[in-house]
Amino acid sequence: MKDNYFKEYPNKDGFFKEYGGAFVPPILEKEMKKITDAYYAISKSHHFISELRSIRKHYQGRPTPVYYCNRLSEKYGGRIYLKREDLNHTGAHKLNHCMGEALLAKHLGKKKLIAETGAGQHGVALATAAAYFGLECEIHMGEVDIVKEHPNVVRMQILGAEIVPVSHGLKTLKEAVDSAFESYLKDPETTIYCIGSVVGPHPFPMMVRDFQRVVGIEAKEQFFEMTGELPDKVVACVGGGSNAMGIFTAFLDDAECELHGIEPGGRSLKYGEHAATITLGKPGIIHGFKCYLLQDEKGDPAPVYSVASGLDYPGVGPEHSMLKDLKKIKYDTINDKEAIDAFYELSRLEGIIPALESAHAVAHAIKLAKAYPQTSILVNLSGRGDKDIDFVVDTYGLPK
Ligand SMILES: *Cc1c(COP(=O)(O)O)cnc(C)c1O
Numbered sequence: 001m002k003d004n005y006f007k008e009y010p011n012k013d014g015f016f017k018e019y020g021g022a023f024v025p026p027i028l029e030k031e032m033k034k035i036t037d038a039y040y041a042i043s044k045s046h047h048f049i050s051e052l053r054s055i056r057k058h059y060q061g062r063p064t065p066v067y068y069c070n071r072l073s074e075k076y077g078g079r080i081y082l083k084r085e086d087l088n089h090t091g092a093h094k095l096n097h098c099m100g101e102a103l104l105a106k107h108l109g110k111k112k113l114i115a116e117t118g119a120g121q122h123g124v125a126l127a128t129a130a131a132y133f134g135l136e137c138e139i140h141m142g143e144v145d146i147v148k149e150h151p152n153v154v155r156m157q158i159l160g161a162e163i164v165p166v167s168h169g170l171k172t173l174k175e176a177v178d179s180a181f182e183s184y185l186k187d188p189e190t191t192i193y194c195i196g197s198v199v200g201p202h203p204f205p206m207m208v209r210d211f212q213r214v215v216g217i218e219a220k221e222q223f224f225e226m227t228g229e230l231p232d233k234v235v236a237c238v239g240g241g242s243n244a245m246g247i248f249t250a251f252l253d254d255a256e257c258e259l260h261g262i263e264p265g266g267r268s269l270k271y272g273e274h275a276a277t278i279t280l281g282k283p284g285i286i287h288g289f290k291c292y293l294l295q296d297e298k299g300d301p302a303p304v305y306s307v308a309s310g311l312d313y314p315g316v317g318p319e320h321s322m323l324k325d326l327k328k329i330k331y332d333t334i335n336d337k338e339a340i341d342a343f344y345e346l347s348r349l350e351g352i353i354p355a356l357e358s359a360h361a362v363a364h365a366i367k368l369a370k371a372y373p374q375t376s377i378l379v380n381l382s383g384r385g386d387k388d389i390d391f392v393v394d395t396y397g398l399p400k
Contacts, residue, residue, distance in 0.1 A: 006210075014036075014201070014202020016318045016322035019291050020291075020318030021318075022288055023201065023288050023289065028201070031189075032201055035203060052100060052103060059099075059132065060089040060099065064084045064085055067084055068226070069349070078368065078369030078377050081223060081378045085381055086352065087384075092125065092382055093215060093242065094122045094126075096214055096246065097207070097211035099211075100207065101126075102130060104192075112136040112138060112190065113129070113135050114139075114180050114193050115180055115193065115194045115196055117139050117140070119149050119356075121355070121387070122310075123139040123156045126139065128159055140166055141164070142170070145176070149309060151390075152387050172309065173313050174301055174313060197313075197317065198317035199315060205289065205317050209246070212249075213245075213250070230254055232372075232377065233377045233378070234247060234258070235361045236380040237263075237357050238263050238311075238316060243380050248329060259328065260329070260330050261278065261320065263276040263277060264306030264307070264308055264360060265336070267305065271302065272303045274304065274305060274335075275314065276294075277292050278324050279331055279333055284301075286315040291316050301315070306336070310356075310357040311360065332364060343362075345366065346362050352384075353385035354383070355384055355388060357382055358383055361380060361381070
C-alpha cells in the first residue's frame with residue numbers, strides 16, 4: 001500500500017481507527033513508550049536494516065519460494081500457488097518477527113526474552129532467536145498445548161529455553177498470554193515481552209506487522225515473475241493475524257486482488273466451539289489493546305477452541321479489526337474437519353505436510369478453486385505440519 005498508509009496506521013498512539021492502543025498498567029506505560037521510541041529510531045537505521053537483511057538471507061534462508069500446486073490445481077480447478085513460509089527456518093513465518101524483536105531487544109540491552117506460545121511455533125522461533133543473540137528465554141505454554149505439541153516443547157528445551165506450564169482456565173493460548181504478561185510485569189527493565197502476533201499493546205501490532213511485511217513483498221514479486229500478473233485472490237489463516245498481515249499488506253492497494261482472511265470454525269459456530277473472532281466477535285479489550293473480541297455475557301474473553309492451537313485466541317489484531325470495518329478483507333471460516341481434509345490433500349497431492357493452522361487457508365483455497373475455476377489463488381502456507389502429525393493421526397486416523 002502507499003507509504004502514507006503505513007504512516008497513518010497506526011497513529012502515534014497506536015490506533016488503527018478505533019482499534020489498538022495501549023491499555024496497560026502504569027509501570028508498563030513507560031516501558032511501552034521506550035520500546036516504541038527505540039523501534040521508530042532503529043527501524044530507520046541503516047545498520048539495523050542491513051543486519052536484519054543479512055539474518056534473513058543467511059540464517060533464515062529467505063526468500064522462501066512461491067510454488068505452483070500442479071496436482072492440487074488439476075484436481076480442484078483454479079491455479080493454486082503457495083508462499084512457502086513452511087521453508088523459513090524453524091518451519092513457520094514466526095521467525096520473521098522473532099529475529100526482529102530479538103534484535104531490537106539486544107539494542108535495548110535486554111537480558112531475557114519472555115513470550116507465550118500456542119502451537120509452540122512462536123516459542124520455538126523465539127528460543128531460536130534467543131540462542132542466536134545469546135539471550136535468555138522464558139516461554140509460557142498452556143498444559144493442554146504442552147501435551148498436544150510435544151515435539152515443539154522438546155525443541156524449545158533443546159534450544160535452551162525455560163518452559164513455564166500454565167494450568168489455569170482452558171490451559172491454552174489466552175492463559176499463556178496472561179501468564180507471560182504477569183512474568184514480564186515483575187521485571188520490565190531487563191526483560192522484554194516478545195508477543196507472537198500482531199496483537200498486544202502498541203507498538204507490538206505495528207512492529208510485528210512491519211517485520212512480517214517481507215512475506216508479501218517477496219511473494220508479490222515472485223508471483224509476478226512467474227505469471228506476469230498479480231493473483232486474483234490471496235488467502236491466509238488468521239489467528240492473531242500476523243502471517244495474514246504479512247502477505248496482505250503487499251496487496252492492499254491492488255483493487256483487483258481479493259484478500260481472504262480465514263478464521264477457525266472449530267467444531268461448530270456455537271459459543272465456545274470455535275475461535276472465529278472477526279466473524280462473530282464484538283469490539284472489546286484484551287491483553288492491552290482494543291479489537292474484535294469473542295466475549296461472554298460479562299464482556300470477558302469467551303472460551304475458544306480450534307483444532308489448530310495457533311489459531312485459538314479470542315482476540316485478533318487491531319489492524320484486521322479496522323480492515324474488516326473498511327471491507328478491505330473478506331473474512332470467512334473453515335471448520336476442523338475441512339482443515340483436516342486439506343491437511344491430507346496437500347500432503348498426498350503435493351508432498352507438503354502443512355501446519356493445521358495453514359491447512360485452514362488451504363481448505364478455503366480449495367473451495368475458491370472449485371467455485372472459480374479460472375482464478376489464480378496465492379495461499380500463505382504459514383508453516384509446516386511436522387508438529388501436528390502425531391496428534392492428527394492419533395485423533396483422526398489415516399485417510400483411506
Ligand atoms: C502461530 C501460527 C499461526 C497463527 O498466527 P498468526 O499471527 O495469525 O499468523 C498460523 N500459522 C502457523 C504455522 C503458526 O505457527
